[in-house]
Amino acid sequence: MQGEFLNPISNGKDLNCMHGSEWHMWRSRFNPGFSRTNIRTWIPAIIEEVDAFANVLRGLSGGDGQWGQVFPFEQISSNLAFDVTGRVVLDTRLNSQSLYPSPFTIAYREQLSRMEITLSPRKLLWRITPLFKLIVRRKRNLLFKHLRPFITKGINDASNSPRTIIRSAVEEYTGELGVDGTGAKTPDDAFIEQVFYQLMIFFFGGDDALSITIPRVFRQLQLNPECVAKLQAEHDAVLGSDPSLAAEKIREAPHILDSLQYTLGVIKETLRMNPATITIREGQPTFNLKINGEDKPWPTDGFDLFDSSITIHHDPANFVDPLKFMPERFSALEGDKLHPARNIWRGFQLGPRKCIGQELAVVVLKLVLVFTVRNFDIEMAWDKWDKVREMQGLKVDRRTVEGERMYTTGKATSHPKHGAPMHVRMRNSGKG
Numbered sequence: 156m157q158g159e160f161l162n163p164i165s166n167g168k169d170l171n172c173m174h175g176s177e178w179h180m181w182r183s184r185f186n187p188g189f190s191r192t193n194i195r196t197w198i199p200a201i202i203e204e205v206d207a208f209a210n211v212l213r214g215l216s217g218g219d220g221q222w223g224q225v226f227p228f229e230q231i232s233s234n235l236a237f238d239v240t241g242r243v244v245l246d247t248r249l250n251s252q253s254l255y256p257s258p259f260t261i262a263y264r265e266q267l268s269r270m271e272i273t274l275s276p277r278k279l280l281w282r283i284t285p286l287f288k289l290i291v292r293r294k295r296n297l298l299f300k301h302l303r304p305f306i307t308k309g310i311n312d313a314s315n316s317p318r319t320i321i322r323s324a325v326e327e328y329t330g331e332l333g334v335d336g337t338g339a340k341t342p343d344d345a346f347i348e349q350v351f352y353q354l355m356i357f358f359f360g361g362d363d364a365l366s367i368t369i370p371r372v373f374r375q376l377q378l379n380p381e382c383v384a385k386l387q388a389e390h391d392a393v394l395g396s397d398p399s400l401a402a403e404k405i406r407e408a409p410h411i412l413d414s415l416q417y418t419l420g421v422i423k424e425t426l427r428m429n430p431a432t433i434t435i436r437e438g439q440p441t442f443n444l445k446i447n448g449e450d451k452p453w454p455t456d457g458f459d460l461f462d463s464s465i466t467i468h469h470d471p472a473n474f475v476d477p478l479k480f481m482p483e484r485f486s487a488l489e490g491d492k493l494h495p496a497r498n499i500w501r502g503f504q505l506g507p508r509k510c511i512g513q514e515l516a517v518v519v520l521k522l523v524l525v526f527t528v529r530n531f532d533i534e535m536a537w538d539k540w541d542k543v544r545e546m547q548g549l550k551v552d553r554r555t556v557e558g559e560r561m562y563t564t565g566k567a568t569s570h571p572k573h574g575a576p577m578h579v580r581m582r583n584s585g586k587g
């Protein structure tokens with residue numbers, strides 16, 4: 156089902172869909188590019204993109220400390236995620252956060268609209284038509300045309316600039332490449348195509364999970380204002396009390412981000428309460444399950460195993476007061492009742508198939524918090540949203556789940572309801 160869902164962007168031939176030795180080979184090629192050391196070299200570029208994000212927020216605030224208009228926070232988060240991926244993977248600015256997004260951003264977003272898991276008979280019938288398949292294939296080929304020059308450039312790039320994800324993957328592969336008469340490395344077409352599919356899953360993984368998580372962080376902060384004060388205190392202590400100097404300080408010493416332990420706790424606690432993705436693994440003849448306290452083994456062969464991180468994260472046997480937002484859990488020392496047991500937090504999953512983009516995601520989320528919590532108030536704005544929908548003649552849906560309007564919904568992955576309608580005001584300018 157995963158391959159079918161991802162087909163419009165990666166033809167089902169990406170890391171997420173691969174298994175066994177094929178997966179292992181590609182994962183090993185890309186791991187170095189996503190390593191902490193390599194991602195650190197990209198921090199100045201990521202800062203530029205997060206700065207653009209903060210400018211978008213400034214533009215959407217009401218000015219003079221007033222609340223601005225309501226807007227779907229997920230959309231601006233997705234634009235940021237896409238631009239960050241563009242920098243780290245392609246070393247280019249995709250300008251998705253600007254008025255004039257790159258043609259690649261536009262084509263990719265259009266193709267995304269063809270991806271959804273549905274039970275609608277009308278849509279299912281449309282999808283098996285030759286016309287739908289032709290449209291999907293043509294658009295995927297168009298996306299390939301956009302990315303191909305970046306891939307071939309990455310293959311022959313010998314500059315001293317930070318290593319893109321493409322370049323580091325190629326360095327792993329270089330030994331196998333032929334060399335043409337001019338001494339340039341000759342990229343193999345099959346290799347280029349396969350790299351393209353992997354890049355597409357990186358764009359998808361980054362865009363999807365980050366755009367889900369960023370609004371959730373701000374929702375948790377709205378519900379827990381004491382955590383905002385603690386975040387601000389940590390940023391003042393580590394980065395200095397003038398927020399406008401933070402970017403320069405981080406550029407000069409990117410490892411300073413490692414000192415933001417409470418900020419990391421806020422990110423991990425948000426992912427504990429609202430994991431962004433799910434994990435399903437194919438059962439194996441050699442893998443049996445044992446239930447605690449029982450001797451009998453349960454075979455898994457022929458079954459799909461659902462490793463439900465949300466269930467694990469919400470179990471009081473694993474996390475004290477699981478429904479309480481407590482970032483302190485992640486700095487509690489061993490022996491403290493808040494200290495989580497080893498391997499019990501699965502925000503990015505565990506083991507060899509854990510998220511390849513974890514280091515990148517954490518850097519982005521930390522920078523988003525550094526650039527916002529001392530400068531803006533960010534809150535849900537459902538009343539304004541309902542009015543806007545009424546004025547547009549659209550249905551107003553006030554349903555809640557466990558008292559929360561921003562519940563999880565989505566056509567395949569877990570998105571916040573209505574894209575998380577929020578509004579923003581500037582801090583420190585005389586709040587209205």
Ligand code: HEM
Pocket residue numbers: 170171172182240356357358360361362364365368426431432433434435501502503504507508509510511512513515516
């Ligand atoms: C808050 C941000 C993110 C979260 C919470 C997240 C979470 C996860 C999780 C839980 C998995 C494992 C899924 C499974 O068990 O099947 C995963 C896999 C993956 N993620 Fe992320 N992710 C995030 C950001 C990113 C970014 C920024 C990228 C790339 C730019 C990325 C690329 C991938 C890929 C390619 C896989 C599949 C890895 C494999 O199967 O080898 N993710 N992610």
